[in-house]
Amino acid sequence: MEVPILKQGLYLIASIQAALSDVDLVHLRDALAEKVGKFRARGVIVDVTVLDVMDSFASRTLRDLAHMTRLRGAETVIVGIQPEVAFAMVQLGLTLEGVDTALDLEEGLAFLDKKTKRHTPRG
Amino acid sequence: MASKTVVPINTDTDVVAARQKGRELASELGFVSTDSTLLATAISELARNIVRYAKHGEILIAPVQSGDRVGITVVARDKGPGIANMSLAMQDGFSTSGGLGLGLPGVKRLMDEFHLVSDANNGTTVTIKKWKR
Numbered sequence: 001m002e003v004p005i006l007k008q009g010l011y012l013i014a015s016i017q018a019a020l021s022d023v024d025l026v027h028l029r030d031a032l033a034e035k036v037g038k039f040r041a042r043g044v045i046v047d048v049t050v051l052d053v054m055d056s057f058a059s060r061t062l063r064d065l066a067h068m069t070r071l072r073g074a075e076t077v078i079v080g081i082q083p084e085v086a087f088a089m090v091q092l093g094l095t096l097e098g099v100d101t102a103l104d105l106e107e108g109l110a111f112l113d114k115k116t117k118r119h120t121p122r123g
Numbered sequence: 124m125a126s127k128t129v130v131p132i133n134t135d136t137d138v139v140a141a142r143q144k145g146r147e148l149a150s151e152l153g154f155v156s157t158d159s160t161l162l163a164t165a166i167s168e169l170a171r172n173i174v175r176y177a178k179h180g181e182i183l184i185a186p187v188q189s190g191d192r193v194g195i196t197v198v199a200r201d202k203g204p205g206i207a208n209m210s211l212a213m214q215d216g217f218s219t220s221g222g223l224g225l226g227l228p229g230v231k232r233l234m235d236e237f238h239l240v241s242d243a244n245n246g247t248t249v250t251i252k253k254w255k256r
Contacts, residue, residue, distance in 0.1 A: 019139050019143070020139075021134075021135045021136045021138065021139055022135035022138065022171070023135055023136075052146070052160060052163065053142055053160065053163045053164050053167050054164075055164055055167040055168050055171065055226075056168060056171075056226045056229070057171055084156060084157045084160040084161075085160060085164075087157060087160070087161075088160050088161050088164040088233065089164075091161065091229065091232045091233050092164065092168070092226065092229035092230075092232070092233065093215060093228075093229055094229075
């Protein structure tokens with residue numbers, strides 16, 4: 001199941017549509033790291049609203065994704081972690097440390113606007 | 124009463140199938156949604172350990188009853204290399220204590236009951252239970 005990646009201005013939006021296997025998650029990570037360069041994106045949003053489980057592998061892969069894109073010059077924000085999923089993650093000790101999160105797509109966009117402001121060239 | 128399911132675990136897509144089966148049974152038995160999520164997450168961790176360390180195995184998901192309590196038991200079984208150091212495996216991998224990173228302490232926290240049997244000749248069997256609240 002491939003995750004569609006949309007380009008929206010300076011941002012890339014990956015909207016997960018269904019449960020992902022480990023291989024799908026790794027593909028998403030690598031595709032975003034590559035596309036950040038291809039589209040010269042400054043920000044990445046990964047929408048995980050539909051994920052009903054975030055286990056250790058998913059958490060680690062999303063963390064790696066965020067760190068990889070940052071090394072490529074783009075900020076990543078994970079949006080849409082459901083309350084029950086957050087509860088299970090905390091129980092497992094998966095805190096996504098060093099990764100930015102926001103409530104939903106709208107908040108994610110606002111977050112990136114604020115965060116990438118300093119990159120905006122001065123007129 | 125709902126019936127038991129055995130999901131063979133060979134690839135990473137089986138991990139997804141196993142946790143979905145667990146969630147199905149949980150909602151069939153009327154588990155609250157939070158507990159269905161905890162169960163599905165625990166199954167995901169156990170199934171992943173099978174794929175990563177033993178390559179092949181199976182996950183049995185079955186309803187259990189004890190008195191007037193209803194619950195779900197999950198047995199994750201493989202014939203892999205076994206866990207050499209059980210106490211190390213039960214240390215939290217995300218802490219600085221140097222656990223094996225199998226996620227087993229986390230799985231134990233998600234569940235009401237947890238039982239681990241492992242040796243080099245017979246592989247590893249993890250049995251977990253979650254009772255309906």
